[in-house]
Structures are given as structure tokens and as C-alpha cells.
Amino acid sequence: MENSTSSKYTNSFGVALAVTSVVNALLVVVKEKSPAVQAAMKSLTGHHWITHATVIVLLFFILGGILSQTNGGKGMKLSIRSLIGTVVGGVALAALIITGFYLVAD
Numbered sequence: 001m002e003n004s005t006s007s008k009y010t011n012s013f014g015v016a017l018a019v020t021s022v023v024n025a026l027l028v029v030v031k032e033k034s035p036a037v038q039a040a041m042k043s044l045t046g047h048h049w050i051t052h053a054t055v056i057v058l059l060f061f062i063l064g065g066i067l068s069q070t071n072g073g074k075g076m077k078l079s080i081r082s083l084i085g086t087v088v089g090g091v092a093l094a095a096l097i098i099t100g101f102y103l104v105a106d
Helices: 008-033 035-045 048-068 080-105
Strands: none
Touching: 008 035, 008 048, 008 080, 035 048
């Protein structure tokens, strides 16, 4: 596999995916452990999962947009291998957080 770089948007939104995956997992844990947080989220949109999804999608787009403007507007510089590792690592960590929480919480 070639170790070249990809576009600023691919890199930025790939990193945003990794970050929002972990934030998503942490939000699941916080929501499940705190009835007050869940109730507050429910009061915002009528259901806590709608608020949850809205927060995560907005975070993804905002973070991806911000990261694409770093480095003087050139975006993040990552190799394809680094980007893949970041995305896989973020999604794997999120899966471990959620799986671990439900294994321990129940």
C-alpha cells in the first residue's frame, strides 16, 4: 500500500469520524448513568436519541469543518495509513467503551 496523503477533507472528516465515535460512546454511557442528563436531552427534542443523534451529527460536521481549515487552510496532513489507523482506532475504542459499559453495568 502506498503511503501517500489524501485530501484535506478526507483527512479532516476521517479524524472527525474517529473523535465523534468516541464522543458518541461516552454520551451513551453518561446518558445511561444519569437520568437527569437523559431527561434534559429528552426535553430538548422529545426523545433523548433524537438529541443524541443531533449532537453527534453536528459535532461531526463542525469538527470536520474546523479541522479542514487548520494548517493555514490546507487541512490536516496525514498519510493514508495514519488516517486508516485513526479511524479504526476511534471506532474500535468506541465499541470497547459501549461493550465494556454494558458488560459491567448489567
